[in-house]
Amino acid sequence: xxxxxxxxxxxxxxxxxxxxxxxxxxxxxxxxxxxxxxxxxxxxxxxxxxxxxxxxxxxxxxxxxxxxxxxxxxxxxxxxxxxxxxxxxxxxxxxxxxxxxxxxxxxxxxxxxxxxxxxxxxxxxxxxxxxxxxxxxxxxxxxxxxxxxxxxxxxxxxxxxxxxxxxxxxxxxxxxxxxxxxxxxxxxxxxxxxxxxxxxxxxxxxxxxxxxxxxxxxxxxxxxxxxxxxxxxxxxxxxxxxxxxxxxxxxxxxxxxxxxxxxxxxxxxxxxxxxxxxxxxxxxxxxxxxxxxxxxxxxxxxxxxxxxxxxxxxxxxxxxxxxxxxxxxxxxx
Amino acid sequence: xxxxxxxxxxxxxxxxxxxxxxxxxxxxxxxxxxxxxxxxxxxxxxxxxxxxxxxxxxxxxxxxxxxxxxxxxxxxxxxxxxxxxxxxxxxxxxxxxxxxxxxxxxxxxxxxxxxxxxxxxxxxxxxxxxxxxxxxxxxxxxxxxxxxxxxxxxxxxxxxxxxxxxxxxxxxxxxxxxxxxxxxxxxxxxxxxxxxxxxxxxxxxxxxxxxxxxxxxxxxxxxxxxxxxxxxxxxxxxxxxxxxxxxxxxxxxxxxxxxxxxxxxxxxxxxxxxxxxxxxxxxxxxxxxxxxxxxxxxxxxxxxxxxxxxxxxxxxxxxxxxxxxxxxxxxxxxxxxxxxxxxxxxxxxxxxxxxxxxxxxxxxxxxxxxxxxxxxxxxxxxxxxxxxxxxxxxxxxxxxxxxxxxxxxxxxxxxxxxxxxxxxxxxxxxxxxxxxxxxxxxxxxxxxxxxxxxxxxxxxxxxxxxxxxxxxxxxxxxxxxxxxxxxxxxxxxxx
Numbered sequence: 135x136x137x138x139x140x141x142x143x144x145x146x147x148x149x150x151x152x153x154x155x156x157x158x159x160x161x162x163x164x165x166x167x168x169x170x171x172x173x174x175x176x177x178x179x180x181x182x183x184x185x186x187x188x189x190x191x192x193x194x195x196x197x198x199x200x201x202x203x204x205x206x207x208x209x210x211x212x213x214x215x216x217x218x219x220x221x222x223x224x225x226x227x228x229x230x231x232x233x234x235x236x237x238x239x240x241x242x243x244x245x246x247x248x249x250x251x252x253x254x255x256x257x258x259x260x261x262x263x264x265x266x267x268x269x270x271x272x273x274x275x276x277x278x279x280x281x282x283x284x285x286x287x288x289x290x291x292x293x294x295x296x297x298x299x300x301x302x303x304x305x306x307x308x309x310x311x312x313x314x315x316x317x318x319x320x321x322x323x324x325x326x327x328x329x330x331x332x333x334x335x336x337x338x339x340x341x342x343x344x345x346x347x348x349x350x351x352x353x354x355x356x357x358x359x360x361x362x363x364x365x366x367x368x369x370x371x372x373x374x375x376x377x378x379x380x381x382x383x384x385x386x387x388x389x390x391x392x393x394x395x396x397x398x399x400x401x402x403x404x405x406x407x408x409x410x411x412x413x414x415x416x417x418x419x420x421x422x423x424x425x426x427x428x429x430x431x432x433x434x435x436x437x438x439x440x441x442x443x444x445x446x447x448x449x450x451x452x453x454x455x456x457x458x459x460x461x462x463x464x465x466x467x
Numbered sequence: 468x469x470x471x472x473x474x475x476x477x478x479x480x481x482x483x484x485x486x487x488x489x490x491x492x493x494x495x496x497x498x499x500x501x502x503x504x505x506x507x508x509x510x511x512x513x514x515x516x517x518x519x520x521x522x523x524x525x526x527x528x529x530x531x532x533x534x535x536x537x538x539x540x541x542x543x544x545x546x547x548x549x550x551x552x553x554x555x556x557x558x559x560x561x562x563x564x565x566x567x568x569x570x571x572x573x574x575x576x577x578x579x580x581x582x583x584x585x586x587x588x589x590x591x592x593x594x595x596x597x598x599x600x601x602x603x604x605x606x607x608x609x610x611x612x613x614x615x616x617x618x619x620x621x622x623x624x625x626x627x628x629x630x631x632x633x634x635x636x637x638x639x640x641x642x643x644x645x646x647x648x649x650x651x652x653x654x655x656x657x658x659x660x661x662x663x664x665x666x667x668x669x670x671x672x673x674x675x676x677x678x679x680x681x682x683x684x685x686x687x688x689x690x691x692x693x694x695x696x697x698x699x700x701x702x703x704x705x706x707x708x709x710x711x712x713x714x715x716x717x718x719x720x721x722x723x724x725x726x727x728x729x730x731x732x733x734x735x736x737x738x739x740x741x742x743x744x745x746x747x748x749x750x751x752x753x754x755x756x757x758x759x760x761x762x763x764x765x766x767x768x769x770x771x772x773x774x775x776x777x778x779x780x781x782x783x784x785x786x787x788x789x790x791x792x793x794x795x796x797x798x799x800x801x802x803x804x805x806x807x808x809x810x811x812x813x814x815x816x817x818x819x820x821x822x823x824x825x826x827x828x829x830x831x832x833x834x835x836x837x838x839x840x841x842x843x844x845x846x847x848x849x850x851x852x853x854x855x856x857x858x859x860x861x862x863x864x865x866x867x868x869x870x871x872x873x874x875x876x877x878x879x880x881x882x883x884x885x886x887x888x889x890x891x892x893x894x895x896x897x898x899x900x901x902x903x904x905x906x907x908x909x910x911x912x913x914x915x916x917x918x919x920x921x922x923x924x925x926x927x928x929x930x931x932x933x934x935x936x937x938x939x940x941x942x943x944x945x946x947x948x949x950x951x952x953x954x955x956x957x958x959x960x961x962x
């Protein structure tokens with residue numbers, strides 16, 4: 135039997151954009167195309183990538199989690215404090231993950247039970263959690279006292295096999311887990327169903343509340359992991375850590391094909407989206423573009439690529455519906 | 468002198484790559500007539516409409532509308548020339564007023580500042596002319612579907628439409644609203660406006676249409692005066708085969724009592740008590756809004772009930788959520804498949820197994836192969852027409868979508884299955900298949916509960932009919948006691 139290959143053109147588009155951009159920078163920026171720099175790019179996007187896994191799932195349930203950035207900040211402070219107190223790293227990680235999950239559960243509660251819009255609920259949590267981070271850190275960074283032996287530092291600076299940064303591995307592991315959840319688990323199906331049509335999902339016996347709780351908890355956990363990596367990487371817990379990360383994470387998800395409004399998206403695409411964002415900012419730095427113009431260029435390329443993506447997917451859609459009409463007609467003819 | 472024909476289609480052909488959707492179609496509509504267009508899904512009706520309104524470009528042939536000959540027209544040009552289309556999905560802005568919706572895109576204004584008074588005056592004039600009793604200052608979102616449709620018609624009339632195309636206008640209307648629609652159509656006719664009326668409900672065609680044109684497989688089969696034909700002939704022409712018995716269901720011996728509802732009350736329902744048995748189809752008749760759907764949703768746990776008791780096979784059952792209902796093997800095919808029956812963005816497979824992931828997964832991990840097998844089994848049984856089970860639900864025709872919804876509940880293996888308007892908006896062929904399936908399910912000792920606004924379907928399929936009026940049960944009738952008049956009498960509380 136001939137298997138029909140289903141090309142998802144919109145995901146293809148972003149991949150093509152990424153390749154084009156990569157080629158452009160390779161030709162125009164010295165030292166861009168080197169093993170060291172590629173690893174560097176991945177290192178730079180690791181925290182964004184870790185967050186994007188959770189963010190994608192929340193967006194797919196027709197929500198958004200704007201509290202991730204400040205959860206990162208809080209966790210970086212808390213993990214640094216625990217590390218300095220000599221706590222066992224596994225205990226530290228466990229506690230931090232639980233705190234992240236708690237923030238997620240609160241978001242889920244506000245969205246599910248109180249009925250807040252996800253944007254407002256998580257924006258409130260963002261400010262609140264940031265406040266806690268300041269209170270705990272008394273407004274100043276908490277430096278990790280012994281960065282040489284600290285296991286927390288290893289999360290942000292360690293090398294596996296002597297050359298691959300541990301944070302990149304964490305990112306890829308989280309993507310692998312996320313892809314597994316979305317494609318192979320019952321919960322993944324429930325995310326797509328709830329995001330696609332909440333009422334239909336409910337009448338099919340899927341608890342949309344549970345589905346959303348889990349999504350926010352997962353994103354809280356992702357933010358917590360990113361927060362620990364952050365602390366390890368900069369060698370301190372920063373109460374301001376992660377601020378503004380949403381403007382990187384949400385676009386990366388959308389570029390990767392996650393539909394704002396829910397029900398559609400793949401983490402494979404999101405990974406490409408994250409790398410796309412990383413290559414863009416790294417390439418501009420390597421080309422010695424002025425910082426202010428870098429920010430400008432990032433915004434412009436971002437809008438352009440999302441527009442391109444929209445055009446590509448809508449023509450793709452038209453073609454698809456034409457195809458089905460054709461097949462339908464054929465069948466009935 | 469004015470040409471008597473408003474629309475003439477000459478040798479129109481539309482070829483999509485690989486298939487001929489319309490094959491040399493000749494067709495005409497005269498001024499002031501109500502012309503019905505019938506045919507199965509995929510017969511070419513929609514393609515014809517799309518060519519007329521400019522949404523698609525014909526491959527060959529021409530269209531003459533009101534003296535203007537074209538093979539392709541710009542859609543906005545078509546509207547300006549007087550072709551208006553009222554689709555099943557309305558093009559109304561929900562949170563704006565009726566007046567704003569009628570005048571949309573043509574607000575009377577000076578330097579872009581809207582003259583509100585003038586706008587409302589014009590809108591009111593149109594509503595009065597049509598005799599529609601809607602306050603033009605109400606928000607469209609607060610109107611019923613029927614009234615929203617009247618707003619659409621008013622919008623069309625206000626744009627000096629000469630031809631109004633109505634695509635399944637009756638699909639979502641109550642019988643009251645339908646009467647209103649017919650009255651308006653009559654008025655439009657008096658004004659010399661022509662109407663192209665597309666409907667799967669053949670009864671309506673005999674009620675209001677002058678002529679009828681039958682399409683089949685992209686070809687125009689014939690145009691007839693409605694008074695010279697009958698329903699059976701039309702069906703025969705549409706499907707090109709004799710449909711032996713419209714309703715295959717014959718009563719079977721009644722089995723065990725499966726469901727018992729005692730004194731169910733909600734804000735809308737008052738003291739509902741009834742029993743349902745294995746091997747029978749229990750029908751719920753009544754006007755839209757009489758509480759039929761609310762009973763079903765309460766049993767299914769989709770809505771909360773205030774008081775009352777429900778027994779499943781003599782065991783007490785408290786409906787708290789759809790999840791629990793499904794665990795207790797109750798299935799609910801909802802009345803609006805697009806709104807709450809399907810996840811349109813997901814493919815057939817996902818939709819089919821949605822109500823019972825447990826059967827295709829272990830430890831929370833799904834088995835892709837089992838999903839495929841299950842989908843194949845259920846969808847083949849129902850003869851879902853699709854090139855692949857990866858097809859997204861939104862790309863299927865109405866009949867096939869409904870079959871996927873049925874597949875979902877067959878797969879969930881329910882004992883009590885509630886069919887809420889099971890054949891709304893689907894063609895004759897698919898209807899037949901769904902009726903046959905219902906009969907088959909009853910033979911397997913399932914309990915079927917059917918809510919339907921279609922009288923013939925109710926009378927043809929149900930073994931026992933409960934008639935509702937304003938949240939109360941008015942009467943219970945056996946199959947032999949029921950006829951259209953009796954049902955209407957109790958439904959309108961005229962007994």
